[in-house]
Amino acid sequence: MSYRTLAQAVRDLQRTGQLVVLDDEIDPDQEMAAVHRRIFAASGPAVLYRRVRGTSFPAVSNLFGTVERARFLLRHAYRSVEALIAARATPELLATRPLQVLRAARAALHALPVPALARGVRVATTNISNLPMIRAWPRDGGAYVFLPQVCTTPPGPASLLRANIGMYRVQMTGEAFHPDEEMGLHYQIHRGIGVHHTAYALRGEPMSVSIFVGGPPAHTLAAIMPLPEGLPEAAFAGALAGRNFRYVREGSHLISTDADFCILGEVEPGRVKPEGPFGDHLGYYSLAHDFPLLNIKKIYHRKDAIWPFTIVGRPPQEDTVFGHLIHELTAPMAPRVLPGVQGLHAVDAAGVHPLLLAVGSERYAPFSERRPMELNTIACSILGFGQASLAKYLFLAAGEDQPPDMHDIIDFVQHILRRIDFKRDIHFHTGTTIDTLDYSGTGLNEGSKMVLVAAGAERRVLADTWTTELRLPSYLYAAGILLLEGPPFQDYSTAAARCPEYAGLVYETYRASSAKIALVILVDDISFCKQNINNLLWVAFTRSNPSHDVYGGRAEHRFKHWECDEPLLIDARSKPHHAPPLEEDPEITRRMDRWFGPGRPLHPFAA
DSSP: OOOSSHHHHHHHHHHTTOEEEEOSOBOTBTHHHHHHHHHHHTTOOEEEESOBTTOSSOEEEOTTSSHHHHHHHTTTTHHHHHHHHHHHHOGGGGGGOHHHHHHHHHHHHTOSOEEOSSOGGGGEEOOGGGSOOOBOSTTOSSOEESSEEEEEOOSSSOOGGGOEEEOOEEEOOOTTSOTTTEEEEEOOTTSHHHHHHHHHHHHTOOEEEEEEEOSSHHHHHHHHOOOOTTSOHHHHHHHHHTSOOEEEEETTEEEETTSSEEEEEEEEEEEEEEEOOEEOTTSBEEOOEEEEEEEEEEEEEOTTOOEEEOOOOSSSSHHHHHHHHHHHHHGGGHHHHSTTEEEEEEOGGGTSTTEEEEEEOOOSOTTSOOOSSHHHHHHHHHTTSGGGGGOSEEEEEEGGGOOOOTTSHHHHHHHHHHHOOTTTSEEEEEEEEOOTTOOSSSBTTEEEEEEEEEOSSOOOEEOOOOOOOOSSOEEEEETTEEEEEOOOOOOHHHHHHHHHHHHHHHHHHTTTOSEEOOEEEEESOHHHHHHOHHHHHHHHHHSOOHHHHEEEEEEEEETTEEEEEEEEEEEOSOOTTSOOBOOOOHHHHHHTHHHHSTTSTTGGGOO
């Protein structure tokens, strides 16, 4: 039977040995976050915190901590939704798959939201200060709602079929906010809520906002699904839960009656306050910036309400599992929505948006030498599609060349490095928008993108040995990929003089050789990058802005097009304008013995 409430899902996890209960009081200021991070790293169970300091509400985390547990929580309708998406992607196959038709029909039956008869979440009211005040990192500006489902509608009658339900940052406390009256609402410029906010602002009207917390686990996943415009999240939530989304209207607000909590508020035109800092999923702090102010009108909660949360930080974290499920469900749609695209992989270890790998078709001009032609068109489509538009580095290979699996990241990049023409197949988008959370660019939401495309025969052999002594420490990470440890970054004028020199030294070293170094990554600490691939990817792609930090051997511009000889060099050193990386408070780390020490409830999951 489908879950009607979060409490049902929690009891189901406990019954099946997938949840551990903490009965001792725990501090929501960083301590709960530290427990969560350590449990997730150990692939441990969900955790129910019965006694959270400062609140009477219990909390739960790590619900989606493993792919297996996530599938278990969504098992009632997951295959039906897969069938529904597959039916939309390839409707011509339905005639030969009657079981798929039945599953798809079942999901469709639960997609229509229905008015609620039971009171559900509207049983009682509370205040902000009575909620679990969870703060994740030492420099965070306050407590946050970590799994909010933020519901807004465009001007006009409030309807869930016109609503956007997204997961946006909600700051509950901070120096700028009046206690129990205000919250900060952070969203990225390309999100659906932004379209609604702009429409209300142009009319000079306040925007009603409903924030649902909890409810059936499927509702949480639905809030982060990259759904096509016009497909309401409430419909997807009902299909994925195997139970129609229940709601009521209260004035201009929509309320999910199956939620555990519902926060009702308004955003008035022009009213902003500083939101942040916040330890984010790139592994750095998002700094404080002005964002819309949410005036709180009322907070409802269920009788058996549980406060769910997750913690974000340098990947992998629990949102990595969300990404896995999203890719699994939406993969059949990619070729239909993006013709010619055979696959996409947003690399989690690099912070998701900074690095995107893709495979596409190269079917143009079969009578001439194979080179990127259709791929260039596909690249434009990818960079204009939903959250893929946030990609900072796009590596795109031709499917006809049988590239390696995109999850074998180094192999995939080497496949492109062997084939790419550095004088023709590198393209920049400068002075454009990037992820709001990425501080490698020139300002908030401002930066650049780089596209590397490859099709056809191999152009170079990648060097698999490195014995040359340069002025800088060096290490051959993989064939054709060299790490250099540079001096601390000073300024861009110094970098613009030194980095081409470093690339030139490598170029001259292999100029007469048949094997080449194709990519050089300039870093602060080689030993850190050598430890594992996640460290290297995180450093290389979160600490560089293509237009400012990419150089090449004998680089020049020709008719506005940038070109170079190998090697390509990415300056991935920390820059003064970068946000600080996330580090746990040592005192909080020390306190973990209280939970993970011998004889303690979480000792089996001590990392």
